Amino acid sequence: MARALVFQQLFEPESSTYTYLLADPATHEAVLIDPVAETVERDLKLAAELGLTLRYVIDTHVHADHVSAAGEIRRRTGARTGVSEHARVDCADLGLSDGQTLAFGAHTLTCIATPGHTDSCMSFLVGDRVFTGDALMIRGTGRTDFQQGSPDRLYDSITRKLFALPDDTLVYPAHDYRGLTSTSIGVEKRLNPRVGGGRTREQFREIMAGLKLADPKKIAVALPANLSCGGRAQTPVLTPHVIQDVPEVGIEDLKDRLTDVLLVDVRTPAEYNDVLGHLPGTLLKTLGPELDAFLDAASRVQEIVFVCRSGGRSREATRRALAQGFRAPRNLAGGMIAWNEARLPIVRDDPPL
Ligand SMILES: [Fe+2]
Incomplete structure (x- = not known):
């Protein structure tokens, strides 16, 4: 029975x-x-x-x-x-x-x-x-x-x-x-x-x-929170603003936190060392197959800030990382243009990591 x-x-x-x-x-x-x-x-x-x-x-x-x-x-x-x-x-x-x-x-x-x-x-x-x-x-x-x-x-x-x-x-x-x-x-x-x-x-x-479904409404909030047990067990250092489902941080949020997060620049090697330069300590993983291979292998729990020229390609990179289950990906709003306009330190002419 x-x-x-x-x-x-x-x-x-x-x-x-x-x-x-x-x-x-x-x-x-x-x-x-x-x-x-x-x-x-x-x-x-x-x-x-x-x-x-x-x-x-x-x-x-x-x-x-x-x-x-x-x-x-x-x-x-x-x-x-x-x-x-x-x-x-x-x-x-x-x-x-x-x-x-x-x-x-x-x-x-x-x-x-x-x-x-x-x-x-x-x-x-x-x-x-x-x-x-x-x-x-x-x-x-x-x-x-x-x-x-x-x-x-x-x-x-x-x-x-x-x-x-x-x-x-x-x-x-x-x-x-x-x-x-x-x-x-x-x-x-x-x-x-x-x-x-x-x-x-x-x-x-x-x-x-053939289904062609939209992303769930809460994906930007739910995935990072659920990978950290409802968001209470581990606290990311940057608090993003969620813009159209993508978490973003501004240059003011990031400038004193550069060593606390993983920085990933998604531009091309030529842009990486052009007049805008890049952030100190950045990995270069160009948007496309190179970035996708990196995301496949990377730890989901690290906090990553994606960077590009003006924030468009890094926004796409952030969206891909979210869809792959990363806990705390963020897009740097305004990219290297905003960073340079604020006259914050850049690096140039070193080989891409
Ligand atoms: Fe599900």
């Missing part, structure tokens, strides 16, 4: 996010999945009303569309926070790995790595329920066009791992935008318009390539 489980599906309307509260009714130990900053008071009140002790607060992935409440709930309850070990979130208590289990009372939550929407997506299986985050959704899937997304990996995660679960397994995603609340593995195998009905990998790739 299945063990009794306290189960609550909670909703945050601005980002259409589902948060899940699960608990053992005998021991009162609880797990919270994907809590949202805006609804932290509601969730804590509910847990208290039900007499629950939060053991674990876990995220299915590093969300780009809302700020996670995991760090805040840890601070207020002593619960341990967890997210995939591949998420580069240094401040989480647990770096979760594929197959790892977390116990709460008589129940076990099993982590299933389901990358593809991001490289660090995890689904969580508890009894006959699976919490799929943004991997498998109700008649849909997560997008694969940023945050290390990969249609091939998502196709494998869904068809080889999630579809291998029993057909009557109930599926609870991180979001639904039409008011649906759950589905099942069997139903999605038949009806999912992207991966169900025997659709092939090639068909899935084509569907995903």
Whole structure:
């Protein structure tokens, strides 16, 4: 006989996010999945009303569309926070790995790595329920066009791992935008318009390539905050202004902080040593393949200020870094032109680093 489980599906309307509260009714130990900053008071009140002790607060992935409440709930309850070990979130208590289990009372939550929407997506299986985050959704899937997304990996995660679960397994995603609340593995195998009905990998790739989605409204705020556990565990030295979703700093903010951040100049080698010069201690990574290769390999947690001639190309570089999950990328507004106009020190004629 299945063990009794306290189960609550909670909703945050601005980002259409589902948060899940699960608990053992005998021991009162609880797990919270994907809590949202805006609804932290509601969730804590509910847990208290039900007499629950939060053991674990876990995220299915590093969300780009809302700020996670995991760090805040840890601070207020002593619960341990967890997210995939591949998420580069240094401040989480647990770096979760594929197959790892977390116990709460008589129940076990099993982590299933389901990358593809991001490289660090995890689904969580508890009894006959699976919490799929943004991997498998109700008649849909997560997008694969940023945050290390990969249609091939998502196709494998869904068809080889999630579809291998029993057909009557109930599926609870991180979001639904039409008011649906759950589905099942069997139903999605038949009806999912992207991966169900025997659709092939090639068909899935084509569907995903044709989506052309806008960036989530909160990406500039949510990604850096979630990579630092809600923004409370590590404090970047520069406070940016967010202009059209891109965090910017001015020359006044930066001039005394040059050695506290990583400076990346995205102009060409010729411009780097032209009359405008460059900032002391700058790396030259020209916008394009060179910058992209650098971003692929760089640590996501360092604070980076991107620089160019007037702030346009560095704005694009900042946008790319954000989409790749960097914690604190900033665009230097006005670029080297503003820097020179303020008569701040420049360097010229040294070889690009
Ligand atoms: Fe997501």
